[in-house]
Amino acid sequence: MIAAWWLADEAASSLHLPFSGGVVGLFVLVALLLSGWVRPAAIELGANWLLANMLLFFIPLVVSVVQFTHLLKTQGLTLFLDIGLGFASVMLATAFTVEWVCRLERKLRLQKLLRQRAARAQA
Template sequence: MLTILAQVLALIAAWYAADRAAAWLHLPFSGGVVGLLVMVALLLSGALRPAAVEQGADWLLSNMLLFFIPLVVSVVQFTDLLKSDGLRLFAAIGLGFISVLLATAFTVEWVCRLERGRRLRRLRSERAA
């Protein structure tokens, strides 16, 4: 349990650092995107092993539904806004959701292909030796 807590805290600290860096550098995208890019770079370079964050990331993913409770509460509080601009809001949310979903899917696919290529090259070099 302490391992999971330490990994979750490390992931939160990494997100916070990336968010502050994005704000400080006046980047046109969020700290979450910066954090994702840094995390992918660290994992691909071998500077960070997947086991160092795996349990914490699994815990965060398994409890992700809890992070949406404030959204549901705010929807209940702003029913007048939903009546007047609900269609535009849902379209914007839908487009944002689809964009994040596609970006995540393509990033995961890209990283998996890179990792498969790395393993294949390593196996070929081991067989050649």
């Protein structure tokens, strides 16, 4: 996994891409999933673990809020607006991406079904 991250990061920096290696890795993973080289079951275990332990990733956030109450008092509204806009942007991007992938999968399944029907009709 570290080697995959390193390769994606090197690819992003050597190609002067405007995004990080993590995004390159995500695109590579989607391509591998769509091509069938990687099956969803192969990454399901890791994804389930991440979802089960997601709360642990937010503990530093809670500690930061406790430590920087003075910052929240002076610029809290601006911070919360920024966080809210960022959260909304991520949720919208995720929703549109999931919708796009679902439509793509349906289209590919339909094409496969039509090819199978055409092959049966010729036989």
